[in-house]
Amino acid sequence: MTRQSLSEITRTTMSACGSGVALDHDGGMEIVSPVDGSVVARLATDDADTTGAAIDRASAAFRAWRMVPAPRRGELVRLFGEELRKSKEDLGRMVSIEAGKSPSEGQGEVQEMIDICDFAVGLSRQLYGLTIATERPGHRMMETWHPLGVVGIITAFNFPCAPWCWNSALALVCGDPVVWKPSEKTPLTALACQAVLDRAIARFGDEAPEGLSQVLVGGPEVGTALVESEKVALISATGSTRMGRIVGPKVAERFGKCILELGGNNAGIVCPSADLDMALRAIAFGAMGTAGQRCTTMRRLFVHEDIYDQIVPALKKAYGSVTIGNPLETDALVGPLIDGAAFEGMTAALDEARSLGGTVHGGGREDVGAEAAYYVRPALVEMPSHEGPVLRETFAPILYVMKYSDFDRVLEDHNAVGGGLSSSVFTTDLREMETFLSARGSDCGIANVNIGTSGAEIGGAFGGEKETGGGRESGSDAWRAYMRRSTNTINYSRELPLAQGVVFDI
Template identity: 45%
Template sequence: MWRASGQLFVHVARKRILSGPWDRPAAFMSTLLINQPQYAWLKELGLREENEGVYNGSWGGRGEVITTYCPANNEPIARVRQASAADYEETVKKAREAWRIWADIPAPKRGEIVRQIGDALREKIQVLGSLVSLEMGKILVEGVGEVQEYVDICDYAVGLSRMIGGPILPSERPGHALIEQWNPVGLVGIITAFNFPVAVYGWNNAIAMICGNACLWKGAPTTSLISVAVTKIIAKVLEDNKLPGAICSLTCGGADIGTAMAKDEQVNLLSFTGSTQVGKQVALMVQERFAFEDADLSLVVPSALFAAVGTAGQRCTTARRLFLHESIHDEVVNRLTKAYAQIRVGNPWDANVLYGPLHTKQAMSMFLGAVEEAKKEGGTVVYGGKVMDRPGNYVEPTIVTGLDHSASIVHTETFAPILYVFKFKNEDEVFAWNNEVKQGLSSSIFTKDLGRIFRWLGPKGSDCGIVNVNIPTSGAEIGGAFGGEKHTGGGRESGSDAWKQYMRRSTCTINYSKDLPLAQGIKFQ
C-alpha cells in the first residue's frame, strides 16, 4: 500500500475522443462484439454497447469515451464513458460521506455484506470469468479462477470481520487498562492493472470493507468493462441492503484520474498495482527461480513452464529469470524447449488452450524490442522470439540463453513471455544474483537439501516478499500476505495480517482508579 508521490501515467489502448455523447456511426456500433449473437451473454452482466464508467451511488460519466478491444482478434467489444475531473471530485465527496455511515456499522455486520458480495460473484462466476478472458485475453480457466479468487477473499474477510482487533496489554500502573484500538483509515483508493482486473481489486476491496473503509476504484482503461461489470454486482448488494452505493465507488479513467487519486489527501490510503514506469513504490516484477543440481527435474520443468508462460507471461509473479546449476543446465533447457513446443496456443475461450494473446499491440512491440536487445547483449534465442502469424496479439513464448546475469535487458521490466536462463556454479553465487535486481516480489528454489532450503528462507537468502520452495513463483494463495520488497514496495494485500494496513492503530490507556500514578515510576509533585 503506498501513497504515490509523483504522477501516474497509465497506458490507454485505442482511446477515442468523441465530439458528443455516444457520437458514433451506426455502422461502427454494429461491429461491436456486444451486438453479435454469440456475445449476448455480456448483457447478463448489465453491459451495453454504451456504458457509464462512473459509479458513486448512481451511474454517470462526463469524460472521454474509450472503446475496449478483444486481444485475441483486436475486434471492438463495447464503449465506456470515463470520469471527468468534476466526476472524480463528486465521487470522492460521496464516497467520504458514505464512509461515515459504513464506519458506524459493526464489523461482523460489515462482514455479512461482504459475504453477500461473495455470493453474488459466485452466481456470475462463469459469465464474469468469460468477460475477463474476452477483454484481458487470458485463457478461460484463468479468467474464471480470477473471479474465484475474489470469492475466496470475500469468504476469508467474513471470518476476519469477527477477529480484527488489538490486544489488552498489561499496564504497569494499578487501576489502568492498556489496549490497542484499530479504526478504519477512511477512503481507500485502489488502482489496478490490466493483468488481474478482478482479483487485485478483490484483495483490497473485501478486506478494506470489513475494516470499515469506503473504496474508490480505478481499473486499467483497457479492462474498463470488467470494472463496470464487477461494480454493478457490488452495487446491487449495497442497494438491496439500503446502503450507500458510494461505499464502493468507481471512476474509470486514465492518467488524469490516477494522478488525481495519488495527489488527493482525501484518499487516506492508496493501493496501486502497475509498472515501474508508473511508480517505483509498487512494480510489476522481474521474478526469479533457480534449480540446484539435486533438484527434482519433474518439478522444475512444469513449474518453470507455468510460471514463465501462464497468462502469456503477464502475471506480476511471472518467472523472468531461471538459474540452473551448470550440471543440469543443458538437460533442463532441452526439456523446456520440448515442453514449449507442445504448448496449445489459440482462442483463450477454448478450454483446451493454455496460451493466449498479449493484452495490447504495444505489449507486442515491447516483446520484440526486448528480444532484439537480448540478442545485441549476447543472448541466444533457443525458442520463440517472433510474432505469430495469426489475428490478435499473439507472440511466441521465448527462451533466451547465454546472457550475463548482469545484462541490462535482464534487469529491465518486460511484461512478456520471455524467460532468461543462466548457469551458476554454487549457492553463494546464485543467491547474490537473485537479489541483485531492484525488484523483489516472488522467487522460488528447487532443491532437496534441507539446510539450503532454510538458508534460502533466512536473512542471507531471498530478499523477495514471496519466497517459495519447489513450487512455481506464480499461484499465491489468498491466506498469506501478498506483496514484495525493494522497488516492489513494502505493502501487503490479501491474507495474514494485511488487514492492518487498512486501519489506523491507537494505543489507549484508561485510568479507572482514583489515583494518578505515572509511567516508569515518575514522581511529579
C-alpha cells in the first residue's frame, strides 16, 4: 500500500462519516498511521485559549441541557446509536488506520459504542434515588440525582473511540456536556465520531444546545488546560498509570471529580484441573490480540508445575505460528505496534528479562513490507521468578510465564503488582474458583473464571482499578459518577423544630 493510497482511504472514510475537517493544514500536527508509518493527515491544533473557549461553550450548554427531561436526553443517544450503526464499517476502518487494529477489532470497538448507547437509552428512565427511613415523625427523606456539569474526557490511542462513548453516552443522558481530548496519535477517529454524533444532534433538533459535545486536538498543554479548569466538574481519563499520577493530583487540588481507568499488568492462573484447550485459546487471544496494546491484555501467566510442560510447548507453537500483517490488507491476528517508541520499550523489557535468567521466545521485528512501521513477533518469556519487568506493564505483546506449586502463594504473587485491572483463573476446582473470587483472592476490578482477561462487556463497570480506586466508565451504577446527589427532607407534620431558649413573635 502506497502512502498516497492510505491517505486517500483516510480522506474517503472521514468524508463518509460526515467530517468536513481539513486534513492538510499547513504546519499542522502530523498524523502517522502505524500500518505503514506514513503521514495520513495534518491537523490544526487547539491551545490553552481555544480549550478555555470550548469549556465556556460547554458550561453554557450545561445550563440548558440539564433542564431537558432525562428521557428526552435519552432520545438523542438513541439517535446516536442509529447513526453509529450506519457508520460502523467506516469508523472501524478509521480505528484500523490510526491504531493498527484489525477490521474486526475496529468494528468491535464501534459495536461497544452501540451497546452503551442502548444501555444509556434505558438508563435515561432509571436515574433513581432512594426513599430513606427517617427518625423524625411526620417527615419524609429521599435522595435526588441532578446533572453534575461539564465532563472532560481524555482517551488513549489503543481504544480511540469506545471509551469516549462509554463516557459521553452516560454523561449526555445524565445531563452533562462533554469535551473530548483524544490521544494526539488518534485524533482523526475522534473527529469522525464527533461528525457521527453531529448527525444525530441535527436530527434531534434545537433542544440540543451548541457546545454539547466538542473535540480538542492537541498535545499535553490541551489536556492540562482541561484538567486544571474549575469549570470542568469531572475528568474521566484513560491511559497509563504515569498519566494518572499527573491528572489525579491536579484534579484533586481543585476538588474536582475523577474517573481514572489506567494500566493493567493483568495475570492469569492455570490450575491443574483446568480445561487446557479452553485455557490455551483464551491465553493466546488475550496476550497477543491488538499486539498486546489493550489495558486488559494478559501479561503474566502462572502455570502449576504439574501441567507446565503441557502448557508452555503449546503456547510456543501458537506464538511461532500466529499471523502478523497489515490489518487493512490481511486477516492477520497481530497488527503493528503504535510506533517506534513502543518497539524500543518492548526490546528493553526483553533484554532485562534475559539478564534475570528469562528465556525469550519470539519478540523480534517482522518484515511485512512497510519499513517505517513496527510489526513484531509476540514474545513468550519463561521467567524463573516474579521480578524485574514482570512487575511493570510494557505496552507490547509480552507474556511472562512462571511456575507455581501452592495456590495461596500464587495469589500473593498475582496481587503483588500495581495497575491490576483484570485477572483470570482457569480451574474446575470449586474451592480454587471461589477463593479467587473472594475477598482474599484477586484484587482486580475484573476477576474471571475460565475466560481470559480481555473481552469486558459494557454491562459491568470493572469495579475499580486497584491503584486509583477509579474504574470503567460504563455499565452497572457508573452513571452516579456523572451526577450529584442531593438528600431532601420534607416536613409534612404540624410539629415545629425545637428551638429551646428562643422566643418567636409571629
